[in-house]
Amino acid sequence: MSIIFKDVHRYFGSKKVLTGVNMSVQPGEKLFVIGTSGVGKSVTIKHIIGLLKPTSGEVSVDGVRVDKVSEKELFTIRRKVAMVFQASALFDSLSLLENVMLPIRKHLKLKDAEVRKKAMALLDEVGMLKHAGLYPSEIGDGMRKRVAIARALSLDPAYVLFDEPTTGLDPVSARRVDSLISQLATERNAGCIIVSHDLVSIFSTATKIAMVYKGIIYKEGPIEDFHSSTDPVIRQFLSGSSSGPMETPGF
Amino acid sequence: MYNLIAKIGEGALNLCHETGGLLHLLFMVIKSLFPPRFDPGEFLRNLYKMGVKSVPIIILTAFFTGGIMVIQASVFVKRFGATSLVGWGAGYAVFREVGPILLGLMFSGRVGSNNTAELGTMVVTEQIDGLKALGIDPMQYLIVPRVLSMIIMLFLLTIIGDVIAIVGAALFGILIADVSFAAFWTSFSQNVHVADVVHGLIKAGVFGFIVSLTSCYAGMTVRGGAVGVGRAVNNAVVTAALGIVISDYFLTYSLS
Ligand SMILES: Nc1ncnc2c1ncn2[C@@H]1O[C@H](COP(=O)(O)OP(=O)(O)OP(=O)(O)O)[C@@H](O)[C@H]1O
Numbered sequence: 001m002s003i004i005f006k007d008v009h010r011y012f013g014s015k016k017v018l019t020g021v022n023m024s025v026q027p028g029e030k031l032f033v034i035g036t037s038g039v040g041k042s043v044t045i046k047h048i049i050g051l052l053k054p055t056s057g058e059v060s061v062d063g064v065r066v067d068k069v070s071e072k073e074l075f076t077i078r079r080k081v082a083m084v085f086q087a088s089a090l091f092d093s094l095s096l097l098e099n100v101m102l103p104i105r106k107h108l109k110l111k112d113a114e115v116r117k118k119a120m121a122l123l124d125e126v127g128m129l130k131h132a133g134l135y136p137s138e139i140g141d142g143m144r145k146r147v148a149i150a151r152a153l154s155l156d157p158a159y160v161l162f163d164e165p166t167t168g169l170d171p172v173s174a175r176r177v178d179s180l181i182s183q184l185a186t187e188r189n190a191g192c193i194i195v196s197h198d199l200v201s202i203f204s205t206a207t208k209i210a211m212v213y214k215g216i217i218y219k220e221g222p223i224e225d226f227h228s229s230t231d232p233v234i235r236q237f238l239s240g241s242s243s244g245p246m247e248t249p250g251f
Numbered sequence: 252m253y254n255l256i257a258k259i260g261e262g263a264l265n266l267c268h269e270t271g272g273l274l275h276l277l278f279m280v281i282k283s284l285f286p287p288r289f290d291p292g293e294f295l296r297n298l299y300k301m302g303v304k305s306v307p308i309i310i311l312t313a314f315f316t317g318g319i320m321v322i323q324a325s326v327f328v329k330r331f332g333a334t335s336l337v338g339w340g341a342g343y344a345v346f347r348e349v350g351p352i353l354l355g356l357m358f359s360g361r362v363g364s365n366n367t368a369e370l371g372t373m374v375v376t377e378q379i380d381g382l383k384a385l386g387i388d389p390m391q392y393l394i395v396p397r398v399l400s401m402i403i404m405l406f407l408l409t410i411i412g413d414v415i416a417i418v419g420a421a422l423f424g425i426l427i428a429d430v431s432f433a434a435f436w437t438s439f440s441q442n443v444h445v446a447d448v449v450h451g452l453i454k455a456g457v458f459g460f461i462v463s464l465t466s467c468y469a470g471m472t473v474r475g476g477a478v479g480v481g482r483a484v485n486n487a488v489v490t491a492a493l494g495i496v497i498s499d500y501f502l503t504y505s506l507s
């Protein structure tokens with residue numbers, strides 16, 4: 001039972017974004033994926049639900065090779081592994097409540113009233129219940145992200161992928177998201193992969209960190225390893241210093 | 252010289268690529284229909300949005316189309332006193348050609364372009380990936396309901412349009428060409444046959460099919476952000492218009 005990356009390469013044309021990613025996450029773990037922007041963090045986690053296929057290498061979820069299965073089998077994986085997108089990906093044409101109701105209505109054989117009730121409970125959990133009737137275009141980024149989290153949790157996933165869940169959130173909401181993630185991991189034993197730049201979030205929540213750098217997982221390990229690391233690249237990233245050995249593409 | 256050949260080759264490859272993409276989309280749509288697996292709620296919503304909301308513009312277009320037919324004819328009608336031809340001429344032209352083509356183009360402009368923009372925006376804002384991530388098949392949830400709605404609605408709108416166009420023609424006949432309603436009606440009812448209506452409705456069905464497929468394809472294959480969406484809408488409308496005119500030629504040819 002785990003998500004495993006084995007030597008995953010992913011190229012876009014001649015652009016080599018991932019060149020041998022190895023990492024894994026078990027149920028109950030909170031793996032934070034860190035790295036500079038544009039390094040390929042979003043690309044990495046999209047492989048887990050088959051939105052991207054590796055150029056070479058293996059990605060498996062609980063023993064099923066995601067890179068090999070048919071589109072139809074992918075839909076079973078996707079019910080088990082939820083994803084919160086970096087830009088939320090809420091459906092413009094549906095109200096916030098309808099956004100959360102959609103997957104429940106589609107997958108769980110529930111009566112309409114029960115679907116509504118479940119969706120409202122989820123929105124309440126992220127503090128968005130009083131805005132349930134609004135549309136995604138009527139609220140800000142931070143609020144959209146919270147609704148996206150509620151929607152992702154609607155099918156009781158075994159794994160949840162968060163792409164920068166606290167970016168754009170005020171500190172209070174951000175800490176609430178952190179505790180929501182911790183709750184998922186401890187109470188429901190969900191495996192969480194969180195892409196994040198939020199150092200507070202990382203050091204208060206992570207059980208494990210994987211750092212993406214130059215197409216590979218430069219270092220993966222428990223949080224203490226990063227705290228005590230003397231590697232100059234890691235030190236520079238964690239201290240947020242502009243000078244150091246780290247290569248930041250584009251600068 | 253080498254460049255020219257390369258350009259032609261590239262163009263041919265692109266054409267094959269696009270045709271292949273369209274056929275693949277068609278195949279996927281058909282696959283989702285047997286047995287029918289599509290979202291009924293979305294289907295109804297699209298029937299309303301694409302069909303019911305198009306009624307005013309279709310009525311307006313049809314009314315004046317009927318009128319124009321008569322205005323064009325009125326010069327000759329007056330000169331030769333051919334009042335007994337007006338009803339027949341208007342009905343024949345509107346039902347078989349002008350009606351389906353103009354309404355098809357109108358529908359493409361209003362509904363097809365909107366559809367492309369909507370799907371394209373969903374692609375670039377990752378809403379399509381979002382659907383997939385929730386274990387919902389975009390084909391069944393988005394595409395099939397839209398394709399069906401467009402085909403059905405253009406067909407129905409053309410029936411409405413036909414009626415309105417004849418009303419328009421009769422009215423303009425009375426006002427402009429001095430053709431009494433009785434004369435118009437006699438000419439119309441004696442010379443225009445069910446076959447003419449059917450001819451036009453077959454075309455409407457085909458045009459609906461063309462608009463739906465090209466607009467969905469253009470939307471789903473958008474690349475490159477908002478600029479890409481604009482380009483796709485443009486492509487969709489041009490492709491649909493070409494498709495309508497070219498298929499009309501072949502349909503007219505093979506149906507008569
Ligand atoms: N569909 C695609 N086609 C071509 N290139 C892509 C595609 N998706 C991602 N890339 C490229 O892959 C690289 C990594 O992108 P990715 O979105 O994973 O970065 P990231 O680490 O998530 O950065 P950020 O922190 O800014 O979100 C980028 O250079 C991007 O241009």
Ligand SMILES: [Mg+2]
Binds near residue numbers: 041042043086163
């Ligand atoms: Mg990203």
